[in-house]
Amino acid sequence: MSPTPPARRLRLGLPRRVFSQVLxxxxxxxxxxxxxxxxxxxxxxxxxxxxxxxxxxLAIAQTTAAQPRIAQDLASSRPAADGPVQAAAERIxxxxxxxxxxxxxxxxxxxxxxxxxxxxxxxxxxxxxxxAGRHVMEIDNGTLxxxxxxxxxxxxxxxxxxxxxxxxxxxxxxxxxxxHTIPSLFAYAGGALAVGALAAYLISRRVHRQTRDLxxxxxxxxxxxxxxxLHGIREGVVALDRGGRIRLLNDEAQRLLGxxxxxxxxxLEAALGEGRTTDVLSGRVSGTDLLTVRGQRxxxxxxxxxxxxxxxxxxRDRTELEQLxxxxxxxxxxxxxxxxxDHEHANRMHTLLGLLELEMYEEAAEFVGEVAGAHRVTxxxxxxxxxxxxxxxxxxxxxxxxxxxxxxLAVSEDSALPDRLVDPGGLVxxxxxxxxxxxxxxxxxxxxxxxxxxxxxxxxLRTEGPEGRTVVLRVRDSGPGVxxxxxxxxFTEGWSTKEPPAHGKRGIGLPLVRRLAERQxxxxxxxxxxGGGAEFTVVLPEGLAELxxxxxxxxx
Numbered sequence: 197m198s199p200t201p202p203a204r205r206l207r208l209g210l211p212r213r214v215f216s217q218v219l220x221x222x223x224x225x226x227x228x229x230x231x232x233x234x235x236x237x238x239x240x241x242x243x244x245x246x247x248x249x250x251x252x253x254l255a256i257a258q259t260t261a262a263q264p265r266i267a268q269d270l271a272s273s274r275p276a277a278d279g280p281v282q283a284a285a286e287r288i289x290x291x292x293x294x295x296x297x298x299x300x301x302x303x304x305x306x307x308x309x310x311x312x313x314x315x316x317x318x319x320x321x322x323x324x325x326x327x328a329g330r331h332v333m334e335i336d337n338g339t340l341x342x343x344x345x346x347x348x349x350x351x352x353x354x355x356x357x358x359x360x361x362x363x364x365x366x367x368x369x370x371x372x373x374x375x376h377t378i379p380s381l382f383a384y385a386g387g388a389l390a391v392g393a394l395a396a397y398l399i400s401r402r403v404h405r406q407t408r409d410l411x412x413x414x415x416x417x418x419x420x421x422x423x424x425x426l427h428g429i430r431e432g433v434v435a436l437d438r439g440g441r442i443r444l445l446n447d448e449a450q451r452l453l454g455x456x457x458x459x460x461x462x463x464l465e466a467a468l469g470e471g472r473t474t475d476v477l478s479g480r481v482s483g484t485d486l487l488t489v490r491g492q493r494x495x496x497x498x499x500x501x502x503x504x505x506x507x508x509x510x511x512r513d514r515t516e517l518e519q520l521x522x523x524x525x526x527x528x529x530x531x532x533x534x535x536x537x538d539h540e541h542a543n544r545m546h547t548l549l550g551l552l553e554l555e556m557y558e559e560a561a562e563f564v565g566e567v568a569g570a571h572r573v574t575x576x577x578x579x580x581x582x583x584x585x586x587x588x589x590x591x592x593x594x595x596x597x598x599x600x601x602x603x604x605l606a607v608s609e610d611s612a613l614p615d616r617l618v619d620p621g622g623l624v625x626x627x628x629x630x631x632x633x634x635x636x637x638x639x640x641x642x643x644x645x646x647x648x649x650x651x652x653x654x655x656x657l658r659t660e661g662p663e664g665r666t667v668v669l670r671v672r673d674s675g676p677g678v679x680x681x682x683x684x685x686x687f688t689e690g691w692s693t694k695e696p697p698a699h700g701k702r703g704i705g706l707p708l709v710r711r712l713a714e715r716q717x718x719x720x721x722x723x724x725x726x727g728g729g730a731e732f733t734v735v736l737p738e739g740l741a742e743l744x745x746x747x748x749x750x751x752x
Contacts, residue, residue, distance in 0.1 A: 226392030254346030575639025
């Protein structure tokens with residue numbers, strides 16, 4: 197036999213649905229407000245009714261004491277159940293609806309009372325305040341029970357106090373008035389509760405639609421998962437509100453844009469400044485997989501508008517991919533150059549073999565010297581003028597690639613650059629990008645084209661300024677040049693007239709050149725080269741480090 201399953205325990209608590217929870221909470225709030233409002237109304241109402249009853253009793257007592265006949269009868273007669281004072285007091289009691297009207301002398305002996313047996317006896321409460329000339333209002337217990345009473349002195353025609361008048365109103369009648377108001381009060385409270393319940397239902401329905409009937413625990417879990425996902429993914433996420441202010445930056449976006457958490461709440465212009473990155477994120481530049489440069493990083497951005505008028509933008513770091521793509525392009529160029537060199541080397545070896553077979557030894561030696569010397573002369577010319585090893589090695593390699601592409605790469609005669617660059621790596625990147633672009637431009641026009649001579653690229657590197665710390669770089673080519681109306685556009689991320697390479701998009705090199713130059717406080721410009729083609733000029737005001745004097749033996 198299978199064991200009997202244990203009985204499920206009845207669990208009491210709030211329902212899981214947001215709709216039900218919000219409705220119950222709002223109904224509880226509405227009911228609590230109605231009860232509180234009713235209590236706040238009833239509490240002062242009871243006091244107000246008591247005060248009204250005491251003032252009414254005092255007014256009846258004052259009216260009674262104001263009749264001179266009563267004071268005269270009090271002085272001229274004895275307390276009796278059928279006396280004139282008793283008759284006058286009963287007449288006033290019945291006319292006013294009071295519970296009792298008691299008239300007493302200065303010793304507190306009653307001359308009138310609702311109970312005839314009490315006439316001639318001393319009052320049960322202390323009348324000293326009234327006999328002293330003071331008016332008294334109170335709620336107290338007497339021989340007729342609990343009542344609201346008023347006491348005043350009784351004076352004769354000369355103003356002398358001869359007794360007192362005490363008037364009481366039954367307290368139960370005051371409470372009856374209070375109880376009589378409660379049903380109407382609860383009717384109003386019930387109406388307010390019904391309106392609150394209807395409003396709670398409508399609000400709960402709206403919350404139900406907006407939360408898709410999720411439980412609060414589900415919403416909390418979704419928020420926790422969202423935070424973990426946003427800050428865990430290796431893709432930058434930037435959320436903007438309808439005013440263009442940043443409302444979310446995940447960790448990767450902060451790293452890629454160089455911002456901190458304090459940028460949340462600021463506008464894009466205030467956080468990033470003007471530029472293409474701001475234009476792309478704000479939507480002023482539209483498209484998919486838009487390229488932008490932020491610092492030394494090449495970013496790919498996509499922007500998606502949201503229903504509330506804001507937008508969410510994603511950022512991917514393409515810096516390493518772009519570098520790998522450029523290295524791949526360089527490798528392919530080098531492979532092509534090696535293939536051409538292999539073919540040329542085979543031709544030279546065949547020529548040398550023929551000279552040797554013909555026993556033309558002197559001509560063979562001269563041929564070998566010419567071939568080997570051409571490369572050596574180019575390297576020596578570059579290293580004599582460019583003393584930085586990284587930059588000179590780059591230019592020697594570029595000269596070899598240029599030669600295989602049928603382009604003459606030369607360093608100008610007035611070039612002279614010492615080996616104390618502030619940022620050698622940055623200048624290598626600048627020169628490499630500009631020379632690559634110049635080789636591409638010059639290679640498009642071959643010798644023999646109408647009006648075009650030999651394809652050439654010239655690089656000039658020299659120092660200027662009073663202290664000789666300004667580095668000026670000029671790269672000229674014999675290509676088609678850059679039209680005047682496009683000379684500013686060439687520095688825009690993603691802009692290019694060339695076909696995109698296999699690894700991605702173009703339009704990164706020149707914007708990166710400008711960014712590296714501006715980082716050192718410099719500038720870059722493009723114009724027309726003498727004789728045709730384009731001329732790029734880069735000026736780095738403090739491109740060289742200060743020259744430190746060498747200590748002499750005497751100084752040491």
